[in-house]
Amino acid sequence: MRRLTILCIILLVLSGCGPGTAIKEPTDLGEADPEQQAREYLLAQNYSAAAEEYLQLAEHDTKNTEPYRLKAAGAYIEGNETELAKQLLANINQDKLTNIQIAQNNILYARIAINENEPANALNWLDIDLPADTPRPFLAAYHETRAVAYEQNKEILNAVYERINLERFLDITEEFRENHQSIWRLLSQISVPELEQQRMVSSGDTMGWLELAILTKTMLHNRVNLESAIDAWIQRYPGHAAQEYIIPGIFTLVEQINVQPHHIALLLPFGEQYREISSAIREGFLAAWYETSTDKPVIKIYDTDKQNILVAYQTAVDEGADFIVGPLEKEAVAELIGNGNLPVRTLALNRYETITEEITKTNPTSVLPVIFQFSLLPEDEAYQVAERALFDGHIHALIITPDTTWGERIYNAFNSHWEKLGGKILEHARIGTDTQDYSIPVKLLLNIDKSEQRADRLTAVMGRKIFSEPRRRQDADFIFIAATPVIARQLLPQLRYYRADDIDTYSISSVYTGIPDPEADNDINEVIFADMPWVVDPGHLYSPLQQTLNNNLEQDESAFRRLYAFGIDAYRIIPHLGRLFMQNEQYEGETGLLKTTKDGHIQRQLTWTKFVNGTPQLLDTGIIH
Numbered sequence: 252m253r254r255l256t257i258l259c260i261i262l263l264v265l266s267g268c269g270p271g272t273a274i275k276e277p278t279d280l281g282e283a284d285p286e287q288q289a290r291e292y293l294l295a296q297n298y299s300a301a302a303e304e305y306l307q308l309a310e311h312d313t314k315n316t317e318p319y320r321l322k323a324a325g326a327y328i329e330g331n332e333t334e335l336a337k338q339l340l341a342n343i344n345q346d347k348l349t350n351i352q353i354a355q356n357n358i359l360y361a362r363i364a365i366n367e368n369e370p371a372n373a374l375n376w377l378d379i380d381l382p383a384d385t386p387r388p389f390l391a392a393y394h395e396t397r398a399v400a401y402e403q404n405k406e407i408l409n410a411v412y413e414r415i416n417l418e419r420f421l422d423i424t425e426e427f428r429e430n431h432q433s434i435w436r437l438l439s440q441i442s443v444p445e446l447e448q449q450r451m452v453s454s455g456d457t458m459g460w461l462e463l464a465i466l467t468k469t470m471l472h473n474r475v476n477l478e479s480a481i482d483a484w485i486q487r488y489p490g491h492a493a494q495e496y497i498i499p500g501i502f503t504l505v506e507q508i509n510v511q512p513h514h515i516a517l518l519l520p521f522g523e524q525y526r527e528i529s530s531a532i533r534e535g536f537l538a539a540w541y542e543t544s545t546d547k548p549v550i551k552i553y554d555t556d557k558q559n560i561l562v563a564y565q566t567a568v569d570e571g572a573d574f575i576v577g578p579l580e581k582e583a584v585a586e587l588i589g590n591g592n593l594p595v596r597t598l599a600l601n602r603y604e605t606i607t608e609e610i611t612k613t614n615p616t617s618v619l620p621v622i623f624q625f626s627l628l629p630e631d632e633a634y635q636v637a638e639r640a641l642f643d644g645h646i647h648a649l650i651i652t653p654d655t656t657w658g659e660r661i662y663n664a665f666n667s668h669w670e671k672l673g674g675k676i677l678e679h680a681r682i683g684t685d686t687q688d689y690s691i692p693v694k695l696l697l698n699i700d701k702s703e704q705r706a707d708r709l710t711a712v713m714g715r716k717i718f719s720e721p722r723r724r725q726d727a728d729f730i731f732i733a734a735t736p737v738i739a740r741q742l743l744p745q746l747r748y749y750r751a752d753d754i755d756t757y758s759i760s761s762v763y764t765g766i767p768d769p770e771a772d773n774d775i776n777e778v779i780f781a782d783m784p785w786v787v788d789p790g791h792l793y794s795p796l797q798q799t800l801n802n803n804l805e806q807d808e809s810a811f812r813r814l815y816a817f818g819i820d821a822y823r824i825i826p827h828l829g830r831l832f833m834q835n836e837q838y839e840g841e842t843g844l845l846k847t848t849k850d851g852h853i854q855r856q857l858t859w860t861k862f863v864n865g866t867p868q869l870l871d872t873g874i875i876h
Contacts, residue, residue: 285312289322298330317347321355328362336363350382351389361396370404391420395430402437408449411437415457418492431496438464440835459488467501468834474505507619508829514549515825516567518577519600522556529579531811532600535818536576538800548574555579560586568595576600576821584624593621598821598828602626602852619832620851625824627817627842627855629657629733630664632759635781635857636731637668640757645728647677649696649754651742652733654681661733661759677727682738689738693745698724729755732778736764740774755779760857763787765812769865776865781857785816785841787867788858816841824853 284290285308292301302323309319320339327336340359348356357376364373377397381390398413414434421427438446443465450461463484470477481498485491517536519529533552540550551570553563560583567575575597578584585603587593602624640648648669652658658681666676680692693699699722730751732739739762746752760782762775784791791797796819800806806815820840824831827838831847838845843855860867 286322289326293326293329296329298326299332302326302330302332302335317343318352321348321352321359324359325355325362328359328366331366333363333366351385354379354381354385354393355389358393358396361400365396365400365403368403370400373400374404387420387422391417391426394420398433407437407440408445411441411460412457415460418456427492428496431492434460435464435493435497435500439468439833443468456488456491459484459491460493462487463491463493463497471505471834472509472830474502474509477501477505504833508833511546511826512548512574514551514571515574515576515822516570516572517550517552518555518560518563518567518575519552519579520556520583521554525556525579527811528814531809531814532579532818532821534800534804534806535815536822537818538796538815539819539822542796553577555583561590564593574598574825576825588622595621597622598825599624600626600817600821602628619829623828623832623847623851623853625817625821625853627813629661629759629761631855632781632857633661633664633733634668636757636759637665637672637674639779639781639859640669640729640731640755641672641674643729643755645674645755647675647726647728649677649727649730650679650733651692651696651730652679652681653738654683658682658733665731665733677724682734682742689741689745690748693742693749693751696730697727697746697749697751699749727754729757732756732758733761734758735761736772736775739778740771743775743778752777760786760813763867764810766808766810767866771865772862773865776862779859779861779870780867781859782867783813783816783842783855784858785819786812787860788869791841813842820845 286305289301289304289308292298292304305319305323305326309316309323312319320343324336324339324343327333327339336359340356343356345353345356357379361373361376364370364376374397377393377400381393385393394413394417398410398417401407401410401413411434414430414437417430418427421430438460441464446461446465446468450458450465453461463481466477466480466484470480481501485494485498488494517533519525519533521529537550540547549571551567551572553567555563555578557563558566560578563578564575564587573595575595577598577600578587579600581601581603584599584601587597587599588603596619599622650662650665652662662679669676678696678698680696682689682692686692730746732742734742739758743756746754746756756778758778758780760780762778762780763772763782763786765782765786785797786792797806800815806812809815820842824838824840824845828847830836831838831845831853832851836846837856840855843857846854846856848854859870861870862868
């Protein structure tokens, strides 16, 4: 709802005159309204000028100084001059305010708390009993402010109930429409089980809202059933507020998110640098397509190494593609996004971080982004290691990464997320590309080098060789290793040698080749790592599709087997993008549990495993990413 309803309506409607009145009306048709100039400033959104005008009125009309200061504070809040508003409110004499003006004072403090992202404080200010004669516009502002505070405090159901209460105090058609849209937006964030639970204890219009949300969430991908269910709903709730503004939008939404592509263009680079990668993605994509029994779309593959990505994209569109998958290279994704005009919905196979709302929503009439971004970035895995370590009760981390650009990416991603979660990094050891002795970074990590230095100093002082067993540091909870299997197989024995085998060790999928090798991987026993179901979960390892790829392409022996899964998910997720984006649901893919963010990024929740006898064994995580 527009900002004028939240706060300005109080300033425009409630009077600044004496304690016995709440609404100002001139006693004579010719009497000038002393607040006219201030009102004009408010309507023009010149809030500083309105505040100054109210302060002048406060100075000249000593009988109404405090109410006018309230209005000045409100104007300052609307103009984001919070400190000035605080100063004014702190110096208002509460004894000179009416009950309604005291409530107005509380709402102003609540607005400040909301602006400062302190919703719990705002709700405390709003925990008041309003006078029986409180004007309707004031009640509307009060309930809407409470709704905003509840939403900011993540109490979505309470925000819904406040907005349903707000309905009674609205008078303008546009306000009804905006409030209905807000109710519906909030309901879309609530799970079906929670909606069902609330429906059982609700009645009247509230039950109608909850039932409509349940119907829509459960039948959004079946238009025929949804239409029948909504017809029955209308019979049960004739005249319900949602009929005019919400139901037409539901059917529009159904049309948008249920469009099945008829012609998909797959844009991949097949030059020397990316040939094997692109081939694995292509084979996975086509395998998923072959597995589809009916209504198969046309698939046409374009080599983006042979032409500029913008040319390849436009060629695909000109040749009838109504959905694009690709490109793969981050630079090509950036160029595509930078062009700013994508006529066809696109699933990019990499992620470009700098993305604006303008490109995600090129078509303002569409509820879905024009571009989704799906990737297998190792940074995302580092985030999940941080979340898993915290879930396991750890705080103090030791980190080992290669001294490479890739290693720095992993470290920076883990470090930023770990600090946000409240964790601490005690030491970071980097392994040079020419490292031969892996005991050196391990000693640095565990402070063994310092222990040895102390022993050397003591030997020098005593003048004779002192037997000393180096002691590792005792303040670390866990170790995070980002490394290839070859490096990890040399690091873990060193950690055990220096008696760090009782510290939990975590890694990302890079620690596992994806090809079972119990003899070699026995050296990395007990390492906990995150990987995609395709390579570690028996329910996916022995699926019919994987067996087909193993038999025909020896996929299970390929160094690129994770990319086969990437191609499979890139095809399978297309018809689910609308549901995932609109309903905050997950899709069980081969690369992980998939969900979308508000900017169209597809996130993966990986499967947690531990090496036991050289073989990955599943762990229960309890973590919802």
